Amino acid sequence: MTARSDYKFIGFATLLLLMLAGLWLGAALFGRPRLQAQSGSCPVANKIDETLPSGGRWQLCWEARDQEGIVLHDIFYTTPTGVTRKVLRQAGLAxxxxxxxxxxxxxxxxxxxxxxxxxxxxxxxxxxxxxxx
Structure with missing residues (x-):
């Protein structure tokens, strides 16, 4: 193999790895069955469930922790057409x-x-x- 063909092979291998990573990420995010927002692990007093005038809906749980302060977790958005997606697992106020x-x-x-x-x-x-x- 020449140096030029070595670079082509490395470029092709890199592209292939990126494509596989993209497919894996897509399957991980969108290939699962729809998640049920607010599965019950959140105390009622800490739930936020807000439906917007557009029909979109945000659901999340919050808590006050000793080190992180306010922490939001299990954040879901439901589109006006009823598609629910988990947007974020956890966000701590730093x-x-x-x-x-x-x-x-x-x-x-x-x-x-x-x-x-x-x-x-x-x-x-x-x-x-x-x-x-």
Whole structure:
């Protein structure tokens, strides 16, 4: 084999691997039987089930964890035609950008110590002087 044909073979093999990976991913995402949103593992108080005016529906579960803070999981979207897809298994809040109404630059709240559990602060009326708590 010449150097040129070696490159063609490597390119073909790479393309073939990418195609197989795409087929596997497609089968994994779309070839399964439809998943039932909110299978019952989520406490009723932590379920969010919202149907939009368009007929689309979002279903998810949330919880407050000691280190991650607010965590959303088992996030499903149902199209107006009734097709349900799992959009995301889990998303943890790792950082918050706080924008204040006084015109100052936004600040970042990082989760070095965690955003949940004992790290949460209770808001007081003084924390929201021009709004409603």
């Amino acid at each position: 950082q918050i950008q706080v924008s204040r109404d006084d015109g100052s630059a936004p600040t970042q709240v990082l989760t070095e110590l965690g955003l949940g559990g004992d790290h949460l602060l209770t808001l007081e009326v003084a924390d929201c002087t021009d709004g409603t708590l």
